[in-house]
Amino acid sequence: MLSIVHLADLHLGASYSFLPPAKAAAARESQFATLQRAVDYANTQFVNAILIAGDLFDSPQPAPEIVSRAFSILSGANCCVLISPGNHDYLCADSPYLTAQRPERVYVFTSPTLTSFPIGDRALVWGAAFCDQSASIPLEANLAPDKPNLCLVHSDLKTQSGYNPLTAADFKSSGFVYAALGHNHQYSGMRRAGQTIYACPGSPCGVGADDTGVKGFLFGQLGSETKFRFIPGGGIEFHTLNIDFTPLASDRMLEQALAEQIPKNHAKVCASVTLTGERCYEPDFPALRKALDTVFLHAVLTDRTTTRRSLWRYQNDDDLRGAVTRRYRTQIEAASSEEEKARLTLSLRYALAAMDGESQPSFENPS
Structure with a gap:
């Protein structure tokens, strides 16, 4: 049995410039907490490898303190950590993947084509790096016939973009038992093409207002029976709340309608609240905005209602x-x-x- 943790698109060092400075700092801190959570989870599950499918950093040359802190967290892993750089943290001359002191167990794929790294004698992981903001990585490799072969690349599953787009047809005859992917910030769900299972876990921590939904990473067990589980990242999330104002007749009713949509982790949620429909009274918008800022890490209120006729x-x-x-x-x-x-x-x-x-x-x- 081979067990792994698969994550991608953490974007450490993202600016969160659309947030007030204090809240942007809290969001960046949440990113590191999410990475720590993934490493801690990997250790408690005694996994054989942590696979990071690109965009660990938000830029190809992140600040030294960001790199140092990220590698410090990864140094706590009790297994190997394999990284395939993506379109945000692509390899360049001054890339920290090439210049910074990495923990002993952290390995970075640096070739633009697939090369392998052994997970002991259990499996081979084939990975490759973006060496610019775009890439095309063929799924061609001399796979080991006597052990499982895994693929680790940054890849766009949604569109035919310049970000190494791959489709089910590419995986169907690839020979990989699992392809650990990154790039798309929404969890793809577990997919199968031929004998290959593949997935993009999405970003484990929300990065932008359009980066909505529950965020996390994948825990997988590959053997005679393959199982994967989505693990919530516990970091910043972005949620969209739509409130139909038509049946509401008071601020009290509005409060109740909002309460029904507030997630349990609301203190770590940046919410976009949109009011729609027709209104029969004038709500106290200043009080509503103040209440939303108390409930959520950050909230944006948009009023699209019209006066009832x-x-x-x-x-x-x-x-x-x-x-x-x-x-x-x-x-x-x-x-x-x-x-x-x-x-x-x-x-x-x-x-x-x-x-x-x-x-x-x-x-x-x-x-």
Whole structure:
């Protein structure tokens, strides 16, 4: 049985420039805590290797203190740590992968084509490096016939970009038992092509506002039965919360609607909260923003609501819209069933929308 931890796209040293300075510093600190968590988890599971599929650093020449701290954390691993540089931390003349003192157990692939590194006598890991911001790495290697062969590369699974795009067809005949990938910040799920299992774990710690969802890394056991488990990274996450304002009649109701969407780890969440629908009252936006900043690490509030319009807004007008409204109101009030009232109400909405030049009516309760 071969056991591994697979992570990618930590982007240590990211600026988080869209956050206030203190919160940006907290986000960067969270990145190191996430790396420490991955190493600690690997040690508790007695894994044979930690595989890092690129973009450990956010730039090819990160600050020395960032490199020193990252390598210090990795030095605590009780197994080998293998790194294939990606498009953000690609190899260059002054790359810390080439110039910095690395821990004894940390190995970096430096060739633009696949080369191998043995995990004891258990398996071979084939990796390669980005040597610029783009790369194309063929999955060609003289695989060992008597042991498992794994692939470790930074690769775009979503588009045919310049970031070493790979598809199921590339893996199907590759001969690898597992391909540990990076680049795409959303977890790909475990995939299979032929006899090859492959995955991108996504970023273990959110890096930008569009980097949403739960973040983490993979723990895998490869043998007669292969198992993988997604492990939450415990770091910064970015969440999008959409609140429909239409049924809300007070700030108390708004508070309850928000509470239903607040994640348990809210203190480590940067939230983008968007209000939609129609409002029948004016919320206390300053108080809401203050409350959101208390609940979340950071929050951005966007108001896309519109003021609710009464179904009877033209009733007193001396024109066609007024006449139509009065006629329908008489019919609605005389309706003998709720179904008939609903049908007449919908008909009036469409009639008013047509006369107002709208493509479709606003759906609100009559008031």
